[in-house]
Amino acid sequence: MAPSGGHRQVFVRWATAAPRPARGRASQVFDYRHPVPPGPDPAADPVGAATTPDGIALALYDFGGTGDDLLLVHATGFCAGVLEPLARALADRFHCVALDLRGHGRSARPTDGDFAWSGFATDVLTAVDAFGLARPVAFGHSCGGASLLLAEQRRPGAFRSLYLFEPVVVPDQPVPFPLEENPLSRGARRRRETFPNAEDAFVNFSSKPPFATLDPAVLLRYVEDGFEPIPERDGGDGEAVRLRCHRDDEASVYVHGFGNGAFAHLGEIGCPVTFAYGSLTDAFGPEIMAADAARVPVSAVECFDDVGHFGPLERPERVAERVRTVLGSPEGTARS
Numbered sequence: 001m002a003p004s005g006g007h008r009q010v011f012v013r014w015a016t017a018a019p020r021p022a023r024g025r026a027s028q029v030f031d032y033r034h035p036v037p038p039g040p041d042p043a044a045d046p047v048g049a050a051t052t053p054d055g056i057a058l059a060l061y062d063f064g065g066t067g068d069d070l071l072l073v074h075a076t077g078f079c080a081g082v083l084e085p086l087a088r089a090l091a092d093r094f095h096c097v098a099l100d101l102r103g104h105g106r107s108a109r110p111t112d113g114d115f116a117w118s119g120f121a122t123d124v125l126t127a128v129d130a131f132g133l134a135r136p137v138a139f140g141h142s143c144g145g146a147s148l149l150l151a152e153q154r155r156p157g158a159f160r161s162l163y164l165f166e167p168v169v170v171p172d173q174p175v176p177f178p179l180e181e182n183p184l185s186r187g188a189r190r191r192r193e194t195f196p197n198a199e200d201a202f203v204n205f206s207s208k209p210p211f212a213t214l215d216p217a218v219l220l221r222y223v224e225d226g227f228e229p230i231p232e233r234d235g236g237d238g239e240a241v242r243l244r245c246h247r248d249d250e251a252s253v254y255v256h257g258f259g260n261g262a263f264a265h266l267g268e269i270g271c272p273v274t275f276a277y278g279s280l281t282d283a284f285g286p287e288i289m290a291a292d293a294a295r296v297p298v299s300a301v302e303c304f305d306d307v308g309h310f311g312p313l314e315r316p317e318r319v320a321e322r323v324r325t326v327l328g329s330p331e332g333t334a335r336s
Contacts, residue, residue: 081225
């Protein structure tokens, strides 16, 4: 059911919290274990699977918590596990569930290699149905945010309210380069896919942007849930690990993201939507978020100081504060 009261936009700036302590090496922060899966943390393992109408097997996760159902959707190249620290911070107010989008984490990849973003909308709605969710609230980061909007556009009323951190939703316009050669896809194709062991991967990422700015608990989840042991048939030695999301698949996701079609139909979104961005972002900043919000009947824009595009993964507890306040309010958006 569409909200009443006409168009409403609110702009909020969310100030920085106290700085977090400096990050050390993995062995100093965690009791690291080998091989990566399965770990003793039940929140990191799927609770089940669901198959989409087009035949993709999706991994589903229940991160627990008490209260309203909250669906979490991750960004390109990541997996559901990286949002577990966010879910943990929300456990006193929400029951958090999540999924690995197709080609990510433990979900299957399309056999035809088609990563059109309409497929991610299908994944989201499949998860909603598999969990038996009735108009839940939802949080999405980057591609995950766009996926939620595409899902709501396809099935109006699927969600009660959305909180989106820099969703990949931009005006449809020509780009000054061949789509296959966009900077994000080029970077993905250069990404290192294998490491001698999981701890080596953790230490490597903790020293290189953009992963170096991630909260250590998030980075641990990325390594443990986003990598898998290399099978012996592929040359594995019992400790070597490789990315679950193939770098060529990640590159293909970025190619399709430029024309995902969500922007043109933002006016069809019936639920309240909050668009958030980081003050240090080099991706989808205030102009783009304001342009998106201007098309949604009930919307708000928020800024988080001192974080970039990966804000929910850099400062999950601080982002959780706003998600709790906004999605837990009767209005479903930020208030001035």
